[in-house]
Amino acid sequence: MSDHLPDDREAVREALIAWYEDDHRDFPWRRTDDPYRILVSEVMSQQTQLSRVEEAYADFLDRWPAVEDLAAAERGAVVAFWSDHSLGYNNRAKYLHEAATQVVEEYDGAFPEEPDELQELMGVGPYTANAVASFAFDNGDAVVDTNVKRVLYRAFGVPDDDDAFGAAASALMPEGESRVWNNAIMELGGVACGQSPRCDEAGCPWRRWCRAYETGDFTAPDVPEQPDFEGSRRQFRGKVVRALGEYEELKLDELGPRVRVDYAPDGDDGREWLRGLLADLRDDGLVELEEREDGPVARLRR
Structure with missing residues (x-):
């Protein structure tokens, strides 16, 4: 499936990483490699606006700053916190508390570092496990979320198929650089290649390769109708x-x-x-x- 990608993949990689490292949104979870804090941010960010997550994230860590603190907490208090901060889906709070308990009781407080092992934690699926492995340990595979799918579909014409997206994302990611790469490509989808693209305004580093930019067709799996750009x-x-x-x-x-x-x-x-x-x-x-x-x-x- 990686046949859809440009031949000069190294130039594609370098352009994206340089763009990300030059300027990107400064979220607190991007300033840490603590797997506990990254897991908290990932669980909170599921279907929740990041602006709301930032405040909740800070409050949560003020109250339970380490995995041992969360494991020792009353589950009801964690669920109440989740509800009070309008984070939605209170089951996530239960799973996060249970995962913390597993880390303390089964792993002596040290998070597993491999994506497959991280999936043994309660409520941690393939995406979250990969994100924690990437951002905490620089040890993950290519992350594929909605933003990444949209970018790959528009830029390189990758078919709307999970296996195709996974293969293309893996083929693009430079070996051993999952932390910066996954942050960068998700940032591209969040800042430059959103549902309404901001190619020029955000200085998208992939414009020279991008099929959507060349053709003007910015539909995507999550954007079934063409964004308004007539005359732009x-x-x-x-x-x-x-x-x-x-x-x-x-x-x-x-x-x-x-x-x-x-x-x-x-x-x-x-x-x-x-x-x-x-x-x-x-x-x-x-x-x-x-x-x-x-x-x-x-x-x-x-």
């Missing part, structure tokens, strides 16, 4: 990339009519507008613009 700058950028993909090079006045039907060389949406669009694409490493005596020529960067 993103749409015109995609048209530029498509047009240049069909020709070795094009002069501005040859490219313009292929980008918009109302292109008028000297008008508001003429050469200067097109130059600005090409300048953005050049800055993103997608196109080259060569100045010649008979006028500028645009081509895709190879």
Whole structure:
């Protein structure tokens, strides 16, 4: 299934990691490798807005700062905390308390480090086990959540199939770097490639490879209808990339009519507008613009 991925996978990996390390959302659970704290964050984040999770996470750890504290707590108190903080699905609180008890009683307070072993903990399924192994021990497989599926589907045309997503995610992840990679690709889905994409605004590092960005079709498994982008700058950028993909090079006045039907060389949406669009694409490493005596020529960067 990894046949859907670009040939230059190392460049794909480097671009994403550099983008993530340059700037990303600063959640408290990203500043720790404590498996207990990471497990708490993962369980809280299931179907709960992260803005609500941040406050609850801090309060929870103030009250039960270590796995031993949670194991020693009354289960009713943990469930009451869950309910008071509107975290939903109170069974999660019961499972988290039971998992803490297992760690203390069966593992002498030391979390198992392998995803398969972590799944032995109450309420810890494959996704959560993999996340804890990745973020606590840098020892996980590629994480595949809704955000990751959306990114892989849009960027590389990976079919809407769990096995296909798993194979593609695993083929992309650099060996031994599950912590930074899984954080990075989930951040990409959360910040740049959400249900309404923000490709240019978020500086998506995969625009040069992305099929959705090239075609303008941003549907996805969780986005059955095309987000509104008609007439947007993103749409015109995609048209530029498509047009240049069909020709070795094009002069501005040859490219313009292929980008918009109302292109008028000297008008508001003429050469200067097109130059600005090409300048953005050049800055993103997608196109080259060569100045010649008979006028500028645009081509895709190879």
